[in-house]
Amino acid sequence: MEFTNSIILTQILVTPLVGALLVALLPDRRSLSRGIALTFSLLTFFFTLHLPVHFNPTLPGFQFEQDIPWLVSPAIQYHVGVDGLSLWLVVLTGLLAPIGVLASWRTIQTRSKVFYSLFLVQQTAMLGVFVSLDLMLYYGFWELSLVPMAILIAMYGRNITENGGPRAALRFFLYTFIPSAPLLVAILWLYAKTGSFSFTTLQGVVASGTLPAGPPCWVALAFLLAFAVKVPILGLHGWLPDTFSEAPVAMAMVVAGKLGLYSLIRFHVGLFPTQARQAAPWLIALAAIGILYGALLALVQKDFWKLLAYGTLSSLSFCTLGIYGFTLAGLDGSVYQTLNEGIIGAALFVLLGVLYDRFGTSQISTFGGLAQRTPSLAALFVIASLAMIGLPMLNGFIGEFLVLSSTFSAVTWGWAAAATIGVVLSAAYMLTLVQRIFYGPPSGQVTANPGPALDLNMREKLILYPLATLMLIMGIFPNLWLSGIQSGVRSVANPPAPVVMKQAPASQSLQAGGRQ
Amino acid sequence: MEGPTPVSALIHAATMVTAGVYMIARTHGIFDRSPFALAVVAIIGAATALFAATIGLVQTDIKRVLAYSTISQLGYMFLGCGVAAYSAAVFHLMTHAFFKALLFLAAGSVIHGLGGEQNLLRMGGLRKKLPVTFWTMTAGVFAIAGFFPFAGFFSKDAILYDAFEHGTIGKALYFVGLVTALLTSFYMFRLWYLAFFGESRAEAHAGADQGISHSTLHTSHSEPHESPWSMLTPLVILALLSIAGGWIGIERFGNFLAPAVGPVIDPVLEPGGKSLEIALGIVAVAVAFLGWFIAHLFYGSKNKRAENLAASLPAVHNALVKKYGIDELYHAAIVQPLTLGARYFLGWIGEGVIIRGSAWLLAGIATLLGEFLRRWQSGNLRSYSAWLAAGAAALLIFAAYLTWMVR
Numbered sequence: 053m054e055f056t057n058s059i060i061l062t063q064i065l066v067t068p069l070v071g072a073l074l075v076a077l078l079p080d081r082r083s084l085s086r087g088i089a090l091t092f093s094l095l096t097f098f099f100t101l102h103l104p105v106h107f108n109p110t111l112p113g114f115q116f117e118q119d120i121p122w123l124v125s126p127a128i129q130y131h132v133g134v135d136g137l138s139l140w141l142v143v144l145t146g147l148l149a150p151i152g153v154l155a156s157w158r159t160i161q162t163r164s165k166v167f168y169s170l171f172l173v174q175q176t177a178m179l180g181v182f183v184s185l186d187l188m189l190y191y192g193f194w195e196l197s198l199v200p201m202a203i204l205i206a207m208y209g210r211n212i213t214e215n216g217g218p219r220a221a222l223r224f225f226l227y228t229f230i231p232s233a234p235l236l237v238a239i240l241w242l243y244a245k246t247g248s249f250s251f252t253t254l255q256g257v258v259a260s261g262t263l264p265a266g267p268p269c270w271v272a273l274a275f276l277l278a279f280a281v282k283v284p285i286l287g288l289h290g291w292l293p294d295t296f297s298e299a300p301v302a303m304a305m306v307v308a309g310k311l312g313l314y315s316l317i318r319f320h321v322g323l324f325p326t327q328a329r330q331a332a333p334w335l336i337a338l339a340a341i342g343i344l345y346g347a348l349l350a351l352v353q354k355d356f357w358k359l360l361a362y363g364t365l366s367s368l369s370f371c372t373l374g375i376y377g378f379t380l381a382g383l384d385g386s387v388y389q390t391l392n393e394g395i396i397g398a399a400l401f402v403l404l405g406v407l408y409d410r411f412g413t414s415q416i417s418t419f420g421g422l423a424q425r426t427p428s429l430a431a432l433f434v435i436a437s438l439a440m441i442g443l444p445m446l447n448g449f450i451g452e453f454l455v456l457s458s459t460f461s462a463v464t465w466g467w468a469a470a471a472t473i474g475v476v477l478s479a480a481y482m483l484t485l486v487q488r489i490f491y492g493p494p495s496g497q498v499t500a501n502p503g504p505a506l507d508l509n510m511r512e513k514l515i516l517y518p519l520a521t522l523m524l525i526m527g528i529f530p531n532l533w534l535s536g537i538q539s540g541v542r543s544v545a546n547p548p549a550p551v552v553m554k555q556a557p558a559s560q561s562l563q564a565g566g567r568q
Numbered sequence: 569m570e571g572p573t574p575v576s577a578l579i580h581a582a583t584m585v586t587a588g589v590y591m592i593a594r595t596h597g598i599f600d601r602s603p604f605a606l607a608v609v610a611i612i613g614a615a616t617a618l619f620a621a622t623i624g625l626v627q628t629d630i631k632r633v634l635a636y637s638t639i640s641q642l643g644y645m646f647l648g649c650g651v652a653a654y655s656a657a658v659f660h661l662m663t664h665a666f667f668k669a670l671l672f673l674a675a676g677s678v679i680h681g682l683g684g685e686q687n688l689l690r691m692g693g694l695r696k697k698l699p700v701t702f703w704t705m706t707a708g709v710f711a712i713a714g715f716f717p718f719a720g721f722f723s724k725d726a727i728l729y730d731a732f733e734h735g736t737i738g739k740a741l742y743f744v745g746l747v748t749a750l751l752t753s754f755y756m757f758r759l760w761y762l763a764f765f766g767e768s769r770a771e772a773h774a775g776a777d778q779g780i781s782h783s784t785l786h787t788s789h790s791e792p793h794e795s796p797w798s799m800l801t802p803l804v805i806l807a808l809l810s811i812a813g814g815w816i817g818i819e820r821f822g823n824f825l826a827p828a829v830g831p832v833i834d835p836v837l838e839p840g841g842k843s844l845e846i847a848l849g850i851v852a853v854a855v856a857f858l859g860w861f862i863a864h865l866f867y868g869s870k871n872k873r874a875e876n877l878a879a880s881l882p883a884v885h886n887a888l889v890k891k892y893g894i895d896e897l898y899h900a901a902i903v904q905p906l907t908l909g910a911r912y913f914l915g916w917i918g919e920g921v922i923i924r925g926s927a928w929l930l931a932g933i934a935t936l937l938g939e940f941l942r943r944w945q946s947g948n949l950r951s952y953s954a955w956l957a958a959g960a961a962a963l964l965i966f967a968a969y970l971t972w973m974v975r
Contacts, residue, residue, distance in 0.1 A: 226934055230930065290927040293919075348909070
């Protein structure tokens with residue numbers, strides 16, 4: 053078991069790459085490519101499940117570590133490891149890969165070899181971002197995750213508008229690539245000053261305060277900018293609406309959220325706690341305004357991809373809000389909400405993708421009265437929407453509640469109140485969407501489609517039922533996840549204030565959030 | 569209200585009241601510390617009771633009448649909470665659950681028996697055709713109107729008594745509650761007469777389009793028929809509870825709740841309490857009879873009194889039919905500004921100018937850069953060789969410079 057634990061992360065990283073290589077070398081036949089992609093993504097998911105099974109939340113620091121010198125000068129190490137922060141994000145990434153393959157099963161008609169090999173490379177890159185503990189290695193995976201994404205958006209875009217795919221890809225690439233140049237400079241500056249790319253070493257050096265006073269501020273800012281674009285944080289979200297409406301479902305559901313948010317917690321808050329606290333008031337303001345801004349814009353969108361984009365901006369802002377309160381509950385909530393966003397977003401993308409496939413349009417006004425014809429689709433859509441709104445018993449509630457309660461107690465009630473209004477608005481735009489698509493009198497294009505094949509088929513149910521089940525389980529037993537997450541984010545949270553009153557033992561799930 | 573009738577029954581009898589009244593009773597410790605907050609609750613309660621009852625006077629959809637009566641009864645419960653009579657409020661919550669569930673399910677039975685008809689103006693004469701529904705609904709109507717010894721009498725009486733005992737403001741609110749009781753009795757008996765007495769108006773009004781659109785789909789239905797026993801059994805059970813549910817008495821119920829919401833105000837212990845309670849009870853029943861009597865005048869026989877009254881006060885009637893324009897007010901004050909602001913201010917200026925603009929700027933810089941680099945890749949062999957030569961020369965000079973420096 054010791055041996056397995058030490059190589060499991062490498063195994064997880066290599067498996068999709070092997071799959072990509074196989075897809076690339078074997079003939080370009082659709083069923084072959086997607087079969088291999090499905091096999092290897094399932095295999096990767098299976099391997100990622102090893103992590104939570106053998107993870108020990110009581111141990112401090114990283115687990116499943118593997119540290120091999122790679123280059124001597126500059127001293128780049130192949131150093132991977134997982135802690136409570138990245139643990140479930142790795143598993144989530146593993147889960148979303150087979151779902152992405154299944155979601156592309158029919159929609160990717162041509163050049164499937166290119167699609168699936170790049171898809172698997174992208175998979176390795178994202179997993180690499182979560183497990184890298186060497187900054188240079190991390191940067192390599194970070195960049196690697198941008199390229200296949202941009203290519204796939206360009207090649208397989210829906211082209212809703214003239215040449216829309218390539219334009220969205222270009223915008224995405226520019227937005228994400230330009231800030232990674234300062235990120236590289238910042239990493240190199242750190243190396244020049246400390247002679248190390250290792251995350252733990254750098255953390256110690258920055259904490260000891262031996263660095264000159266001025267530059268770390270700029271370094272932290274470069275880190276922040278690169279990650280904030282990828283989240284995205286309000287103001288840097290210009291790539292999001294176009295990417296959401298153009299990118300193929302398998303890409304769109306992983307493009308936003310977790311990579312950026314994880315990096316913010318690990319490398320911005322974790323590496324530069326002082327600078328992060330200086331930036332916190334601004335980021336909290338941006339997050340709280342972003343929640344309202346995204347929700348209000350989602351309310352008036354005519355296109356459901358755009359609605360989902362602004363809704364995502366709104367709910368990802370919750371994660372940012374939770375991070376920069378620096379409370380344990382808020383950070384817990386943020387990571388939980390990041391997982392939620394991955395799962396709910398994936399479900400909503402698949403569901404909207406089904407609608408788009410059946411009707412070839414994303415204009416909300418062309419739908420109506422669909423529930424009669426597609427009961428399963430409607431039911432799952434309602435479940436995913438309610439989870440996105442944050443209804444109790446579903447996963448969205450746990451994350452939003454932890455973030456909001458910690459913001460109320462640890463930040464200011466003003467921003468917390470603004471964020472709470474955002475929850476109400478999220479109900480407004482999601483339920484309006486449900487109502488306009490599924491209820492009311494059937495629209496022309498719905499009645500014009502008399503076939504029985506409108507509802508979900510076996511493959512789509514296979515994707516969506518597990519996701520819906522997961523939403524429910526995560527909503528009822530959050531401690532299954534929170535105990536691990538907590539062990540990871542404890543180090544970056546403010547030390548808890550001395551507890552004056554004895555805490556009541558009731559409310560298991562909320563207690564996990566802890567009181568600051 | 570728009571949902572299926574059993575769902576309406578559940579929501580109106582349990583969910584809505586639980587959300588508000590139960591929450592206040594549960595958190596009474598907070599409210600008790602602020603007389604101002606309690607006064608706000610009481611005034612809102614009394615105003616809601618009166619406001620919703622007046623709307624209920626003119627509604628023609630049977631479920632809509634019941635829906636506004638729920639709001640009105642919720643107002644009573646809030647009034648009870650506001651005068652710190654939490655056990656009376658919760659007591660009314662319970663008895664209201666019995667008779668409101670009964671009224672909704674009975675209305676559902678009527679609608680079912682008429683094949684989907686919800687418009688009171690197209691009903692009439694159903695007493696003989698739907699006897700079980702009629703008798704059970706009668707129990708509900710008497711209970712909500714507050715007749716002794718039906719359930720509603722006891723709980724409404726407890727709230728009104730506690731309001732009366734609550735100082736000057738309480739006395740004013742008591743009179744609002746009394747007027748509401750009159751209106752309640754009136755509109756419930758209006759419903760009762762319109763649905764169950766007189767001649768059937770199913771044909772007479774078939775042409776007049778007063779109802780909701782989908783009821784026209786069902787106008788060509790068969791004879792009205794009584795519902796099956798699967799639907800009637802719950803009605804009978806709820807009717808028994810609507811009759812006897814209040815006999816438990818506010819004292820016993822209040823003692824049961826005392827550990828949670830504090831002791832009940834016991835009339836027996838107050839100076840002159842018992843006689844005052846009896847007097848107020850008689851007034852309440854008298855008011856209920858008065859409401860019944862007026863309803864009888866207007867709807868007990870075929871006459872034009874109701875139409876004439878509506879025609880003589882067109883502004884009032886119009887305001888009531890339009891529910892005082894509350895929906896329109898919300899739309900104009902909240903929905904419209906939000907959507908317009910989001911669409912034009914955030915959508916055009918925020919997204920359009922700032923975000924798009926910065927993205928275009930980025931793309932523009934990249935394009936210019938690309939254009940500049942493209943000039944290099946001209947495919948012109950001579951320019952390539954020139955660059956090659958220039959590069960080699962630069963390297964040579966650099967190397968020479970280095971060697972010279974080292975030496």
